[in-house]
Amino acid sequence: GAGVSQTPSNKVTEKGKYVELRCDPISGHTALYWYRQSLGQGPEFLIYFQGTGAADDSGLPNDRFFAVRPEGSVSTLKIQRTERGDSAVYLCASSLVGAGLDTQYFGPGTRLTVL
Amino acid sequence: ELKVEQNPLFLSMQEGKNYTIYCNYSTTSDRLYWYRQDPGKSLESLFVLLSNGAVKQEGRLMASLDTKARLSTLHITAAVHDLSATYFCAVDGGGTSYGKLTFGQGTILTVHP
Numbered sequence: 031g032a033g034v035s036q037t038p039s040n041k042v043t044e045k046g047k048y049v050e051l052r053c054d055p056i057s058g059h060t061a062l063y064w065y066r067q068s069l070g071q072g073p074e075f076l077i078y079f080q081g082t083g084a085a086d087d088s089g090l091p092n093d094r095f096f097a098v099r100p101e102g103s104v105s106t107l108k109i110q111r112t113e114r115g116d117s118a119v120y121l122c123a124s125s126l127v128g129a130g131l132d133t134q135y136f137g138p139g140t141r142l143t144v145l
Numbered sequence: 146e147l148k149v150e151q152n153p154l155f156l157s158m159q160e161g162k163n164y165t166i167y168c169n170y171s172t173t174s175d176r177l178y179w180y181r182q183d184p185g186k187s188l189e190s191l192f193v194l195l196s197n198g199a200v201k202q203e204g205r206l207m208a209s210l211d212t213k214a215r216l217s218t219l220h221i222t223a224a225v226h227d228l229s230a231t232y233f234c235a236v237d238g239g240g241t242s243y244g245k246l247t248f249g250q251g252t253i254l255t256v257h258p
Contacts, residue, residue: 061244072149072233072248073188086245121187125244133178134246136188 032056034137036122042143043112051107051140055124062105063123063134064097065089073121079105080127112144147172149236151249158224158256166252168217168234176237177217178246179208181230188233192219224256 035054043049055062061080065073075089079099087097094112099105109116119141123134148171158164168177176195180188192201194210194217201208205228207220217234231253235246 063244063246065246070251072235072251073246075245075247078244080244086242088242089245132176132244133190133193134244135190136180138187 034122034124034135036120036137036140038140039138040141040143042145044145045112045114047112049109049112049142051109051120051142053105053107053122053124053137055103055105055122056135059124059126059135060102061125061127061132061134062099063125064105064107065121065123066118067121067139068118076107109142112142114144117142117144147174147236147238147242147247149234149247149249151232151234151252154250154252156252156254158221158254160225160256160258161223163223164221166219166221166232166234166254168219168249170215170217170234170236170247173212173215174236174239175212176239177210178235178237179217179219180233180235182233182251183230191232221254224254226256226258229254229256 037052064076067073078086082102094110096108119139121139123136125132125134150169179191192208197212199210205222210217231251233251235248238245
């Protein structure tokens with residue numbers, strides 16, 4: 031079946047601009063996660079949704095970052111007043127919930143470059 | 146704060162040889178994952194380990210978990226070139242941090258003839 035999809039695959043923007051990154055999870059997965067990965071590093075957790083609500087947003091670096099999942103499926107990560115330090119690959123993952131079922135499956139990522 | 150450390154960070158292997166990647170973590174957890182990442186690609190799930198003593202094997206890769214030592218290993222048997230990639234372990238925070246994976250730095254594996 032279809033995996034996690036993310037759009038756009040690449041986004042180049044200028045410092046100070048606003049961007050939106052979209053994630054379509056695997057059909058039927060109730061949990062959705064956002065991570066970001068800088069070059070040469072492991073992914074860093076940003077936020078976890080269970081259904082429509084953010085169950086854990088402790089990884090969002092500051093109030094310029096915001097994410098929504100209004101209908102419990104597609105999610106959008108929004109970044110205001112982008113800074114050069116926001117440049118990274120933003121990864122989305124989805125999973126079922128429950129012991130043995132909650133492996134997170136990752137999408138291809140959106141590469142964000144802030145000039 | 147949960148910390149996850151992998152070693153080695155770089156591993157150059159000859160085809161046919163065996164080696165082990167180690168993953169240490171700092172606080173109690175009952176879920177540990179291994180992922181593979183090819184250059185420019187996303188992460189592919191390899192194994193999920195849910196209990197002390199758990200062992201999973203797939204082809205030339207075998208993963209194990211010792212929750213008391215807070216240690217997981219990924220053992221590579223008779224390496225082949227196709228195994229060249231970056232390998233990450235990731236630990237679930239559990240409790241109120243359920244779903245929040247903390248990743249190691251990754252181990253870049255290169256298998257050469």
